[in-house]
Amino acid sequence: MIVQFTSELRKFTSTRTWWLMLLGMVLYSAGFTAFLSYAPFLTSRSPVDLTTPESAVIAYNIAPAIAYVFPLAVGVIVTTHEYRYRTISQTLLAEPHRPTVFAAKLLAGFCTAFVFGAASVGACVLVVVGVLSSQGQDTHLFSPVILTAIAGSVAVLTLWGLVGVGVGALIRNQTVAVVGLVVLTQFVEPMARTALAGVGPQWLTLVFPGIAGDVAAGGTAYNAMTGTAVASQGSGFLVLAVYALVFSVLGSLRFSRYEVA
Incomplete structure (x- = not known):
């Protein structure tokens, strides 16, 4: 297992894709954080208020609100790059035990997503602290509310990596999988979330993985705009963890049926 895990990490981190995506996520998160801060x-007349820990959370939590597509795409690539470059046959011939191979991919996706999450959330923290300090404002950095939100943000972004690995096993075409996820997460789901925000009980919107991620992170700017932060962090984690588990199991089942050509 250790050998297979090391091999999976080497396959991904030895390419420029990993570094470019990491840089893109950090800059994307930091840029929006600077604007909001x-x-x-x-x-x-700005509606943004960062004077209390509860209100400042939205600035610290920009990464899980808008950049979760990056670890999601990373998870997809961990699996689909083997199909794209036709190396999956060699991988399975070298290690015939399919569960071991897929478990190594899940672990690689988990670790890589954690690095992405920690780096982007860390960048957001530095930006918020820098902006508020330069304006003579309290950063609230060591408030339990902020510390819990920071930890929650990293955990949420890490879980998105597991979801991506499962999706990549289900949809083997890398372009279709990545483009489809971008469309769903950045356009379809936000529009659906906005449309349903005022319809029916608000807890029902927690079935959306994006909302579950926002809640698990401790609240984001999107929650503040739509008023959907009505559940506890634990509820958000539970829903997102269920998504990660379901896609991991389904992906494992499909991966085990791949026929080596």
Whole structure:
């Protein structure tokens, strides 16, 4: 298992894709965080309020709100790059025990997503602290609310990596899988979430994985705009963990049926 896990990490991290995606996620998260953090100081009519730990959470939690597609795509690539470059046959011939191979891919996706999550959340923290400190404001960094949100954000982004590995095993075409996920997470789900935000009991919207991730992270700007942060962090983690488990199991079943050509 250790040998297979090491091999999976080497396959992915030896390419430029890993580094470019990591840089893109960090810059994307940091850029939006800087914009949101400066908003209260740019105009007196800004709806953004960062004066309390509870309100400042939305600035610290930009990464899980908008950049979760990156670890999701990373998880997909961990699996689909083997099909794209036709190396899956050699991998399975070298290690015929399919569960071991897929478990190594899950672990590789988990570890890689954790690195992505920690790096992007860390960048957001540095930006918020830098902006608030430069304006003479309290950063609330050591508040239990903020510390819990930071830890939750990293955990959420890590779980998205597991979801991606499962999706990659189910949809073997890398382009279709990645583009499909981008469309679903960045366009379809946000529109559906907005449309359903005022319809029926708000807890029902927790079935959306994006909302579950927002809640598990301790609340995001999207929750603040739509008023969907009505559940506990534990509930959000549970829903997102179920998504990760279901896609991992389904992906494992499909992976075990791959025929070596």
